[in-house]
Amino acid sequence: MKHDSASKPTVLYPGTFDPLTLGHLDVIERASRLFGIVIVAIGKNSGKDPFFSDEERKLIIEEVCADMPNVRVEIFGGLAVEFAETVQASALVRGLRTEADFMYEMQMAMMNRSLDQHLESVFVPTRQDLSHISSSLVKDIVKLGGDVSPFVPPLVSKKLSEKLIID
Numbered sequence: 001m002k003h004d005s006a007s008k009p010t011v012l013y014p015g016t017f018d019p020l021t022l023g024h025l026d027v028i029e030r031a032s033r034l035f036g037i038v039i040v041a042i043g044k045n046s047g048k049d050p051f052f053s054d055e056e057r058k059l060i061i062e063e064v065c066a067d068m069p070n071v072r073v074e075i076f077g078g079l080a081v082e083f084a085e086t087v088q089a090s091a092l093v094r095g096l097r098t099e100a101d102f103m104y105e106m107q108m109a110m111m112n113r114s115l116d117q118h119l120e121s122v123f124v125p126t127r128q129d130l131s132h133i134s135s136s137l138v139k140d141i142v143k144l145g146g147d148v149s150p151f152v153p154p155l156v157s158k159k160l161s162e163k164l165i166i167d
């Protein structure tokens with residue numbers, strides 16, 4: 001499909017991405033077909049203590065998404081709504097897997113909308129075959145010696161194994 005990024009909106013896909021999973025990648029690929037520019041924004045969830053540094057996550061996502069010219073990766077601190085304004089994104093994209101995600105995401109979308117009334121949230125329903133994947137479960141499996149290759153891109157599998165050897 002031809003890309004006409006000039007007439008399509010820029011969107012922000014914020015998340016922790018610790019690590020990027022095939023579920024996240026599916027959302028990025030679909031958003032990159034719908035929108036002009038997709039900025040994958042690595043943010044801070046105050047309840048999470050990441051396994052990979054911000055910079056490591058950025059390099060991984062950039063490499064995995066290298067074949068999508070309208071996808072950029074950034075690291076941000078502070079509020080997602082403020083970063084969206086900085087990069088002139090008109091919407092936040094989030095993936096939806098389950099009913100539990102829906103409750104959490106609706107609350108976050110409503111809070112973000114209270115903070116910035118011009119910013120929309122767009123939900124992309126995950127592919128059914130990827131709906132059981134989460135970054136935390138991937139990390140649990142890898143720490144216990146399991147095979148995570150069905151759940152993450154090959155580069156992430158490799159980086160997870162390397163990280164375990166180093167740590």
Ligand code: COA
Nearest residue numbers: 014015016017023043045079080095111126133134135136
């Ligand atoms: N397929 C598979 N897994 C998916 C998925 C999909 N389509 N979509 C989400 N997930 C998983 C992730 O792997 C992750 O799993 P984990 O909880 O085991 O780590 C989980 O669902 C959601 O994580 P993620 O998408 O990384 O989002 P998050 O909830 O950790 O991140 C931020 C939230 C960073 C976007 C949010 O905290 C934020 O905006 N922070 C900035 C500060 C701010 O503005 N706060 C106010 C918010 S109202």
